[in-house]
Amino acid sequence: MQVSKFNALPRRPKSPSGLVSNNWHFDLRFIYLDPPSHVLFLVQPESAYIHIERLPLGAANGIAFFPESGTEAAPEIAKALMQAFLDSLVNHKLERNPPPPYAPWSLSTDDRELAAAVGKEFKRIGVREELCNIKVSNAHLKVADRSFTGVWLSMIQSLDIPTRVIPTMSPPEGISFSIFKPAPWGEDRVSDELEQGVKYAQVYHQVGIDARHVPNSQVSARIMEQAQAAMELLSSKSIKQVQKEADAGNDSAALDYAVRIRCNLGVVPSRSLHYYYLIKVIQSSSASKDLKSRAHGLLVDWFTSSSTVSLFARYMFGAAFHANQSVILAGDASPQVLWFGYRILEPQAEKVTALKALYKPLWLALEKRHQEVSEKQEKAEKKREKNSNRYVCAAPACYIQASKGGGLRSCAGSCDFDVKPAYCSKECDWKNHKPFCKPGASCSILTKEHDLPAVGQGQSEEVLTIPVAGPNGRPMMLSTSTMTPEMLKMFQAMSVGETPEGSNKTLDELLSKSSKIKVSAMVRVELIRFIFRIGSRCPRAFFKLGVRHI
Incomplete structure (x- = not known):
């Protein structure tokens, strides 16, 4: 991009319509369709003439570009603005006689932070002074949204989406960086080697489907193995060495470095740096499906941890996209994806229809898991109904459950079998049960204050x-x-x-x-x-x- 060419453009007296002043309003919008990307949207408010540039310029897709501030967005937007006017705001392949390139009279946007950042970027790269003063105005929001709606409908009508759903898929609005500030991110720094190993192992393995197929009786042993392996990895390679290998194109090193950033292990947590190295893995032609699936899973965490108050729309759709890709690559849903699906996606999909219309592999994986849990639960309930007293501690204030009938201690007294209580310890509730511990006595088990969901019953281990x-x-x-x-x-x-x-x-x-x-x-x-x-x-x-x- 040659700034001198842009500065040399004449100030055309009229807009493309030839009828109104040549002033332009722009904003940044997130297109959540697959693959998701950001676009620079330009509109001439008086004529409603529009132009769109997909960001980043020249990229095969836009997933690498996800700015969280006006400062992060400004370099790409500045390049795209210059490119748009150098190309006369038209696609030359479709225009037989395109108008000559020209410069706008002025530029405006509705986001104060973005206006300041783009103006500063223009000044840094040497754009002429009058265009560095980006105006801040809300006066053109309605015409911008109305103009973008037509573009949006043309985008979604070409997709495999039921016609009845299309009207419910709201067009994206302009992004306002001024009202969004990312939440504090990253783990607290720890010095203990074992703590570091466990932290690393947890972050790494929660995005792999192998973690779902470990019997409960082996969980602790597996964690120990993973923590030990993580400790050896952390001690064998310095953070500088890992970064060097990641920058040289080593896919495993890039994922390793991203996890260290997340866990604050030798490098200060940085959301942009974490995102950058995960995208390197995803876009690598040599990375395995497993590595890419884990990288997508880690990005689900990146998106959902962006705010402690509420999840902005583009973060919701971003998380859903990466969760969907993780499922496609792994053939199943990891613990991280399941957590997102149950805790965030399903509740939000009741309000946002587009979430249900997209991400079919993800929804199938969630449904598959629902069925698995339902079948296990049904089997457990049937077994529990035969003698429910054996599986829950009888003490009113105790909520410990056992997966097997022998997991709790049944009363050894002479009370009848069908009313015999079980306890998690000898001292738990003897005072209450003692008067009932005789043949023919009624049941001493009291109703608990809170409902207790049946979990774990039917497993092979205790x-x-x-x-x-x-x-x-x-x-x-x-x-x-x-x-x-x-x-x-x-x-x-x-x-x-x-x-x-x-x-x-x-x-x-x-x-x-x-x-x-x-x-x-x-x-x-x-x-x-x-x-x-x-x-x-x-x-x-x-x-x-x-x-x-x-």
């Missing part, structure tokens, strides 16, 4: 489950095949901000009371896994004490 408050207070179920009921209850209390008795003990002290479980690195890793899932409400002292002997 698993204990308890409800806790997860990140942002969202309810979640924690399952374990190694932890004691005492520890599960402690996590439940800590998840709601309480400091229960024993939280200042070491892990060895907590486990010393159990004759069935040995103190092992595997158990400690599961403890770390729980803490990461629960979040910052876990007392830091407990975390450090729990892993100091590993």
Whole structure:
């Protein structure tokens, strides 16, 4: 792009219509159709003459360009504005007698941040002074939106979308960087090698479908293996070495570097840098399907973690696109994709019809998972109905469940089998049950204050489950095949901000009371896994004490 050519363009006295002043309004819009991209949209307000440039210029697709500020967007927009007027705002292949190139009288946009950034970029590259003053105006929003609607309809009518759905697919609006500020992003820095390994392993493996096919009884062992492998990787290659290999085109190194950025492991978390290296993997001709699927999965996290308040439309569609691509490449949905599908996509699709009309592979994967869960749940419920008392702790205030009938301790007294309670520990509810512990007595089990969903029943291994408050207070179920009921209850209390008795003990002290479980690195890793899932409400002292002997 030669700035001198743009500066040399004459100021045409009239617009392309020849009837009105040659002033132009522009904005940036996100086209969420596959493949998604941003476009520069230009409109001459008085004549409604329009022009569109897909960004970035010359790229096969637009997924590499996803600016989060006016400053990030300005270089591409400045180039596209110059290109548009150098090409006379027409496609020469379609025009027999295109008008000669000309410069606009003035440029305006409705976003203050974008106006300042484009003006600054124009000045930096040497565009003549009068065009560096980009005006800020909301006066042309209606004509811009109305003009873009026609373009949008022509885009979606060519797609395989039911005719009845097309009217419900709203055209994208101009992006306002002034009202959006990305949320704080990235993990807290940790120095402990094991913590680093677990953090890396969690981020990497939550975007792979292999994580879904590990039996609960093997989860802790697998985490330990993954954490150990991550520790070896982190110690064997410095961050500079990984970056050098990534820049040289090594696909595995690019994904490795992106994960280190996300986890704050030797490099300060940077959303733009994380995005850049994930796109390198996705667009690489040599990257495996697995690497690309994981990169798409990590971008789902990138989009959904953009805000702690609400997810802007282009971030929603961006996340859905990458989740869909992850499914296509892997042939199934990873834990990250399933989380996005259930927690965000499905609720939002009830409001935004376009989300249901697009991303068919993703919707099929979610439906497949729904059916799998439903079948397991139905099987578990049938088994549970035969003797439901065996699977849930009978104590009114205890919400621990067991996956197998032998997971809890049934009362050894003389009460009848069909009303015999089961408990997670000896001391749990004997005071309440004692008067009923005799033949012919009624059931002593009281109704719990909160409903408890049946989970885990029907599995081949013995698993204990308890409800806790997860990140942002969202309810979640924690399952374990190694932890004691005492520890599960402690996590439940800590998840709601309480400091229960024993939280200042070491892990060895907590486990010393159990004759069935040995103190092992595997158990400690599961403890770390729980803490990461629960979040910052876990007392830091407990975390450090729990892993100091590993």
